[in-house]
Amino acid sequence: MERYRCRLKFATTVPLGLCVMLSLTSSTSSACPTAVPKACRNATCHYSIATLERIVQEATYNPASEKIQLVFDQPAPNAVRSLVQVISVDSxxxxxxxxxxxxxxxxxxxxxxxxxxxxxxxxxxxxxxxxxxxxxxxxxxxxxxxxxxxxxxxxxxxxxxxxxxxxxxxxxxxxxxxxxxxxxxxxxxxxxxxxxxxxxxxxxxxxxxxxxxxPSASELFAVPMSNVSVRRGSDAQFTCAANLRVAGSTPAFIWRFNGYVIAAPGDHPLQALVRVLDTHRGGSVSAERFPLRGISTAKAFTFSVTYLSTATTVNSTLSVSHVDLNTSARVECWVRPEADQEVWRRQIAYLHVLTTPAA
The missing domain is CATH 2.60.40.10 (Immunoglobulins)
Structure with a gap:
């Protein structure tokens, strides 16, 4: 099991940051990166924040579509791979x-x-x-x-x-x-x-x-992701359960909250959007770029992402702590069934907040 812990804060004089991925045995880091790292393990991750935002926007232009195609520049195929005829088709x-x-x-x-x-x-x-x-x-x-x-x-x-x-x-x-x-x-x-x-x-x-x-939604997702209603100040959880086509395979997950990528695989290009939301102001994250823009007066947005694997499924759970929203928030879970393709299937649910605070 792995865990992400992130806290997003903002104030008039304090820049925002996103915390690094943590394992269950590690402690919270006091330093949060505010720029895209220079070294990249993934051959397709050398992109500016603006380019990555455009790629996501173009892939999600149809808000109702369950199929997401992220278009990155692909490296030149090697000689061995070029001999293989790849046929892609929907279920x-x-x-x-x-x-x-x-x-x-x-x-x-x-x-x-x-x-x-x-x-x-x-x-x-x-x-x-x-x-x-x-x-x-x-x-x-x-x-x-x-x-x-x-x-x-x-x-x-x-x-x-x-x-x-x-x-x-x-x-x-x-x-x-x-x-x-x-x-x-x-x-x-x-x-x-x-x-x-x-x-x-x-x-x-x-x-x-x-x-x-x-895969179709019914083939990929073990159960649909449900809407969640909570009282203000309490915690909320969303679970995205993906079936495994082959035992031991590792589907990838991306989480979006109100249109912003808040969790992605560590070696994926969109991880840069997790690390920083805006690099146009000296690496700082401004309040108007915050994911809770217009729906919260909270000074912090704290969440974690955990994973639990079984013989037939991988469950990814998004936990939001001390929810403080004025209205509903849209939550998206993307799952990529094939590691060498950037084709994802999306589930959408909503976080509803009741006006009465939690006891």
Whole structure:
């Protein structure tokens, strides 16, 4: 379990600050950073505060959208990663994978070399004799396109396999493979009752692919995040529970309070917005930039974020201490299911404050 503790204060002569992330065993830091750190562990985190605010604003222009796409400048892909075909699709959609087969004699489907597909390391389907056979859980379709090679009896062929109505659990590696030499012979024909595992495939894959399915809200969130009503001066808690697609995976969380990012992963670019809300006045944070602008007269906003993992979920809890608001506040929890993508799903709830102070 990890914990953030932050206290935001302001006065006419005292600048604001945001405290550093603390573990459960560490003590509260007396020094709060007021500028974006020069050293960055993340390749995409060298951004000004204004740029980060613009990125968030553009990603959240539709206040009702549950899907958030943060657009950062991406580093140049390395040679290994560029060989992998990445297919991104929303849950319930169709995902198409292309499999290039070069320099083959192809005039009818029966002359196309046998092609096999694996998904998450298991046999998925085999194409041969013009027939696609699969005993897997997916509804599959295929198509074949051929382009003659000028001055040659060969053709370049592209076979497309489409997985229909994919769910979040379908995310994973997929490859199309070449059969062993025996099955390359035109005279070899697949029996009618063949299964994908019956065909021996060996050697390097024609194509390596990765399927990334963006989960629906019901797939990602164990329970919806609820509105919270409290009396002025008491504490409030919001829990954002994210399901795990694979045991041991680590989804990331971002918390926003009234439109301001107040908690983000330590190595994420938006962590800079947590550390400082405004760098345009010598690194100080002015009162008008405070997250509680217009809804509170409090001189301090104290909150913490904790995490609790189980075998199937990760729960992130935002705790606000001594709530002092004049009206409701909008609370957002963002969850990123894939670490190498900046696509987040958002839950929204509201903090309501009753006029009667807590006893």
């Amino acid at each position: 319930g959609g169709s995902a198409s994978f292309s499999c290039p087969v070069h320099n083959v004699t192809f005039t009818t489907p029966l002359q196309l070399p046998y092609i096999g597909w694996t998904h998450q390391g298991r046999d998925l389907a085999v194409l041969g004799n013009g027939r696609l056979i699969s005993d897997g859980p997916f509804d599959l379709e295929h198509s074949v396109r051929s382009r003659p090679v000028p001055g040659s009896p060969f053709a370049d062929v592209n076979v497309t396999l489409a997985l229909k109505s994919v769910a979040w659990q379908a995310s994973g590696d997929l490859s199309c493979l070449q059969p062993c030499n025996t099955f390359l012979l035109p005279s070899v024909r697949l029996p009618i009752a063949v299964k994908p595992g019956d065909v021996p495939f060996c050697g390097s894959p024609y194509q390596l692919s990765r399927l990334l399915v963006f």
